[in-house]
Structures are given as structure tokens and as C-alpha cells.
Amino acid sequence: MSSGSAFDLLLDALRHNAGRRRWLQGASALALPAWLATANAQGTAASAVNAVLRVGRDHPVKTLAAAAAQAKPGMTIEVQAGDYPGDVAVWPQDDLTLRAVGGRARMLANGAHAQGKGIFVTSGKRMTIEGFDFIGARVPDRNGAGIRLERGSLTLRDCRFQDNENGLLAANDPAIELRIESCDFGAIAPGDGHTHNCYVGAIGKLTVIASYFHHGATGHLLKTRAAVNHVFYNRLTDETGRASFELEFPNGGLALVMGNVIQQSAATENYHLIAYGNEGLSNRRNELHLINNTLVDRRPQGGVYLRMAQPAQKLRLINNLLHGKHELPGGPDREQHHNYFVELDSFIDPDRYDFRLRPGSPLFGRAVDAGVVDGQPLRPAMQYQHPCALKEVPAGTAYTPGAFQV
Template identity: 50%
Template sequence: MKGLARRRFCAALACGAAVGARAAGPGVVHEVGPGRRFATIAEAARVARDGDTVEVQAGEYRADVAIWAQRQLLLRAVGGRVRLLADGASAEGKGIWVVRGGDIRVEGFDFEGARAAARNGAGIRFEKGRLAVVDCRFRDNENGILTASDRAAELVVERSLFQGNGSGDGQSHNLYVGRIAALTVTDSAFHDARGGHLLKSRAARSEIHRNQLTDSDAGQSSYELELPNGGLANVTHNRLRQGPATTNSAMVSYGAEGYPWPENRLVLHDNLLIDDRPAGGIYLRVAPGERQVELQGNRLEGASRTRARELAYRGV
């Protein structure tokens, strides 16, 4: 090896950079895909360190499951969408990805077909830290995303799709959020959960804005939105539609399992709620207890609109 080339090679080793990776700010970029350093995402997950970026080339990755425990990490698809097909595999028996890091951002991935022995296999099982999911799709999993109940955890979902998730037992959902600190969902779409809810959150604070939570005529979801443990919930500028084949008469439910959080207030502003259940349903059901409810600017359409107001908003 000659002079300049040798010096550059040694410098890379001295600063800890892996051969085949490139610097990206404070961390390193690890490339995954055909002809790249890593053939599988799982390999990159084992090598990546705090502050790194993992770039995955567009295409299908089958049974390529991974665990992410870094304190800070960016995971992004490059050159198009990346489809992660479970094909019977799962990380720790939980899902396609298990995330329990500090601050992890995921962009441009499709998670499909997650199954588990407990019938709660998730596209992503989120256990601790802060997770941001941007422009991702979750289809045909037992849960799209399933969180643990770490009270310091935060989940952010932006511009993503959840469709056809659920095991059919009513205990798994398109998005199932446990008792975490905060959930924020914006500009996303939730459709046709299999027997479960379109979106279920037990978080202390739930921010739900500008989303589509709608069933098709063939959809068999239960609630469109359930907040079973109350908390601070701001629900604004969403479109919710209950299809004719729904398995539950109510569209939105608040506090059905009690109010464990110190503050419990539901703000339901400027939403469109469409009830297409032939027998009519309940737009909003609120359980009794120490809570506040603020309703403003909501439009009610469908079968329930012609029924008594106490059936449209029950318990308020």
C-alpha cells in the first residue's frame, strides 16, 4: 500500500470507522442491500452504534428481523420502499423489529405479516425510549405497532398507514399503545383492523390530529378510537367512519377501564364522524368518573345523526 492511501486507511482505523461505512455527522452510515456492506438488516443492527445511520436499499427483505437498542439511531429506506416480510420469523418471538433504545427514527419501511405464539406479533414492538415512525406502512400483522407500558416512553407516528392488522381475537389492533408517557399521531391512515380497534391508546397524553380512522364497507373493526384509561387526549381534525360491518356500536370510547392518570381530559374538536352502521351507533361513549370533556365543531353524519342526542354522545 502506497503512502497517501496507507495514511488514509490507518486514519480510518484510528478513528474507529468500519471499512465500507461512511461518516454522517457524529456517527457512521451503514449500508444494507445487494452489493452493500451488509446483506441483511440484522447484521447492521448488531454493528450499529449510538449516533449512526442505517440506510437500507429498496426491495424485499424476508425473515430479516432485528433488535434495536442504541441510544440514538436513524433507520431509513433509500431508493424507494423497503418491504419487511416476516415469513414466519420474529425477533425474540415478538415481531419483525424490537425497539428499546433511546431516540430512534424510522423512515420509509413496510412491515408485513408479523405473527407470534401469543397472537400479538407486531410490525414493531416498542419497549422503551423515544420512537418516531415516519412514512411507514403496517399491513397484515397481529399488531401494527405494539408498545410496552414504560411510563417514560414516547411514540410519534407521522404520515403512516395501518391496514388490516389484528389477529381477529379483539385483543390485537392496528396500533396498540400501552401506558406510556405520550403518543402523537398526525397525518396518518388507519383502516380495516381485523376484529380489533383502529387505534387504541392508554398513554398519559394522546395527540391525535389530521388522521383518517375509517373502515371500508367490508371492514370489521371494533372502535375507531379507544382511550380506555382516559388521560389527556386532544383529538382534532380527524375523519372517522364506522362501517356497516363493525363489531362495536361505539366509534370513540374514553375511560372504559377507569382513570389511572392524574389528569383526564378529552378534547374532541373539528372532527368528522360518520356512522354507517345500519342499526345506528354511538359517536362517543364516555365512562363516568373524574374527567372533563370538551366538544366543539364536530360534524356528525350517518344513521346515528337522526337518533336522540344522548345516543350520539353517551355519558357526556
């Protein structure tokens, strides 16, 4: 695939939200990472089916629950913008696309839940949900989710999760694939440490792009047991929250973590930002590649950037910027270089979570090529732009440590 066609495919994948959000700045073709070349793969089958079911106050079908009962595989369900209180649903159909039209569709739990699990329960293959807000999920076992992914595959695009016991909760099934694009996870409901902004079970693959995880409450911002994890160009900033880990891979797996801003709050009860292998390495392949991230520790007593409870088969820390303790222990088990400790005044506006380097920083141009893993180049072609967007890194930009190149 040429670089131009890959870029066109990305624009197609994000087209439905272009009127609501600035996804990209600039539209010139460029050599994109491999994950962008398949940006809308899960929606391909659904796009071939013309059946449209319209839902909302101005249509015969008024509720999502009624739409779920009537939906056929391959349908597009267009949901009129507005509030849908107590409107919970189970979606077993394959190749469905749920799309908010005319604004946001706000799913307000208001004490209701589907199957005792959450607002939406999905089990269909190649399902896509776009432009929805999931708010206030509560269930009797205190593990309620905005979305409970039980089986199949799911793409979330431009969705928001607020005040849920779990934002999204995915089951343990190696056949599941989950893709999260430009979504907002937070703030989470107060919990007992078992609720998380996003909790992904032992699935086959997780891809997270251009998303925002923030304001945790004792649990983690993003916890994933997936066998393969691509976590690219996101903002995981606990800010004034009380999250435990910002990012955790409790069972290892292949984790490519590139171009992320990861910040630990002053109120955290846990001093680790990222954790790997805390519950044993249960995957066949266990590699952690931390490339071009900006890690900011605001814990007054100081924290630890990375906790390795189990040694990975491969551990690489390259081109990261770090604020906090000037401690990044090395060892024979890791490839670790071109990481730089910086003070807060190195950033443009750290109190407002703008962790771009100031103009004139001596660090511009001091990154090195981190190579390729499984065909995926580990040099940023994009960077996160708040809120929940991507910005192109122009060709010829000086290659710089940290999440931001421009």
C-alpha cells in the same frame, strides 16, 4: 419561535420523503400548532453523528439483523429498497435513524420473529424509522407486531403496516414517547379481538399526525393508554373492515383529538366509534377534547359516537360534523356546542370516503374558536390529505365544522 421557522422545521422533518409523497401543498409560512414546532426533536441527536451504515444486496452488510448487531449509537442506517424476507432485528441503541433509500424497504416476516415479539423490537432512545413496510408479523402467542416498542422513544415516518397481528405494539412505560407521522396501519390480520392496528400501552406521550388507520378485524384501529395523546389530522376509516372501536382511550388521559375523519363500517360488531375510560381512569389528568372532527357511522342499526364509561375531569365536543343517529347526549359534565348532524349527500363523495363538504354548504364559516390547551391552539392549521399527507389551511379561510377547512 417565529411561524416561518416552525414551518421550516416541519419541512426538515419531512424532507427525506418529499420525493415519494406530497406532504404539503403550498410553502408559505403560517402560524402552526405547537406540535409542529418540535416535529423532528427526536432526530436531533442522531443528525449530529456522521456515521452511516449501508445495508442491502449491493452492500457488504446484507441484512437488517446484521446491521442491528453492528450498529453504534448515533448511526444512520441507510437501507436499500427491496424485500427483506425473514429479516428480524432487535435495536437497543440510542439515537439511531433507519432510512429506506431508493424506494421502500419491505420487511416480510415469513414466519420469523425477534424475541417472540415481532419483526423489529426497539428499546433505544430517540430512534427514527423512515420508509419501511412491516408485513405479516406472527408469533406463538398470537400477539406479533410489525414493531414492538419496549423502551425509549421512537419516531415513525412514512411507514406501512400490513397483515400483522398488531401493527405496532408499545409497552407500558411512562418514560416512552412515540411519534407517528404519515404512516399507514392496515389491513390487520384476522384475530380474536385482542389484536389492533395500533396498540399503545401506558406510555408518557403519543403524537399521531397525518396517518391512516383502516380495515380492522375485531380489534380497534387505534387504542392508546398514553397519559398524553395528540391525535391530529388523521383518517381512521374502517371502510369494509370489522373493527371494534375506531379510537379508544381505555384509561383516559389527556386526549386532544382534532381534525380527524373517523368512520365506522357497516360490518362492525361494536356500535361505538370512540370510547373513553372503559377500563378505569388511571391517569392523573383525564380530559377529552373532540374538536373539528368528522364522525361518520355507517352501521345500519345505528351507533354511538362517544362512549364515556367514566366521567372525565373535562369533556369538550366542539365543531364536529356527525353522520348517523341524530343523538349526542348532553349533560352537566361536558362543554358541547357547534356540532352539526348531516346526511351523506352533504359530502362530496362519501362512498369513496371523501367527507369534505360540498361547495355551497351552509355550514361553511359556522365553527367557533375552541381555545388553547397547554399552549396548543385547537383551531386547525392543517387538514388530512389522502394518502397520509397534510394540506395547509390558508389564512383567512372560513372556519368550518368538521375535519376539512379547504
